[in-house]
Amino acid sequence: MERRRQHVPGAVYQDKQLVIVRVPKPSGLRFVGAIDATNVGPLAEVLAQALDGRSEAGVHLDLSRLDFIDASGIRTLVSAAEKADGTHRLILHGLQPLMRKVMELVGWVDLPTLYFADTGFPDDHDISQLDQSIIDKGGRSHHFSHEASTATSTDGNRTDGPAPADAPLPPPPRQRYVLPLTIHRLHAMRAVVAAEAAKAGLAKERASNLVIAANEVATNSLRQGRDTAVLRIWKEDEALVCEVSDRGQLASPLADRQKPAPDLGAGRGLWLANHLCDLMQLRSEPDGTTVRLRMWLKQPVRN
Template sequence: MTLDHLGLLYRNSHEYLTGMTGFVREAVAAGDAVLVAVPGPDVAVFRGALADVNGVVSFTDMAEAGRNPGRIIPGVLLAFAAAHPGRRTSIVGESLWPGRTALEQPACFQHEALINAVFAERDTTILCAYDATRLDGSVLADAWRTHPAMIVDGVRRGSGSYADPIAAAARFNQPLPGAPERCARFAYAAPTDLGRVRRFVAEHAAKAGLAETRIEDLVTAVNELAENTLVHTGGGGAVTVWADGGQFVCRITDAGHLTDPLAGRIPPSSRTEGGRGLLLAHHLCDLVRVHTTPDGTMFQLYMDAGIGAAP
């Protein structure tokens, strides 16, 4: 069993559709379990183009399921593999489409790099599409770094810049944008502070206009990460919140060092206690960025709110 992780560079809709559907048809003919994971309106396009094999192909909206790139491995790829035990799986997807922000792009490529580690011993083929016309050169260079081979003009080419998955993922462990001068901060140091952490986040998120269900999700995610601080670092941490355009941002900082690059990407065994905090944060939030060093770790959680800029 082995992983075949490919990138597809396309320059127009014809190359996109023919490259992806050709891959799907070959996988179906080989008897693979096949998933098409593409953003929004493209799902309907692929359903139409693959009408003759729709009964044996699964589809998912990557703009929803992969809104946060950190949940694609556990929530899309591993979930699909688990639903088809004993079968080879083939997945076509587009996790970094034109329109992804500069803040999201490193998270997308960290995800792509870690695919190579998580699926190294799995019988899986994953084809990832990249718009070579609308994505800039630095983005395409990162695609070459995170895929062992690329398909260009219909020809498979080995990547000379492909890097070790863990080293490639570490490249995207980047410092995060700073908080504005006017923001609220709450420090916590003991389990008895967690209730106050939850109230602090909920109150500020409500003032910023976040919907009630979104507040509940954010509070749950923050509580999990703050609790991890107390359990794993032997010290306390701090929560900082602010509104930024159409997003509500929550930062959790502590003195711990997150040394496992796969943390939050692989669901732990049901027999294992703990290990779900970052996984849950990825599941609940629209974007999670992490910057970790031996001096401390910063988690930055983003929730789309449809709110105005911070005052």
């Protein structure tokens, strides 16, 4: 019989993987656990309520115990900041360096209602009553949580010049891992990519980049309503390759090359993936789309 999860005192939201607790001083919210596309809806509601009608200058968010499984949680934070008026702001404490890197790539760090605190968040709230399985999620369940102490750009390693867009990609090898994708299998997909990256010997930060990139491409496919998306992953002599394919066609064949405007519009996932990987190859035809991500096993030396 599954143990009934106890309600956490002061929690304004909780589910199996995330608890959000209201903190009086500084006035704000503390997040414990993990967030992904399945629970960003409640997060948006909590942030909107915290910002609504406040007399204080801002809402402090303790993110030091929060594991961003994908970029959807960051998008939700940015969306809340965009909707805030000029007298309110979100002040982020303890944001993971990798997530800060994603925000810098996209241009979200320049929002006037979004601040990054240099100091830690006062640890004045008792989390002893939180379910240990939720507390342990931060930094253990997902390969890329807090393992990278610094975030460095992969631009020096990335191959900007793609193969000719009209040249078909060579078929995947017979020895490959195949996983049909649904929104409920994204967690399994991330675990597979992380495991294969570790097995291939990728450095932790580069493995993290690949996990996020693959998740962004897969999420982009699933958001388009394509239920035919499939992940394939294999190791070559010089690279680890992740491929996401489906039967849809992209409206813009240059979606991965054109930097999107600093809002939450479509196309950002492919653009991010292109900047997180060493090489991204995209082919989109009437009969389907294939996105192939490569990370070199030996990190190229920056000139």
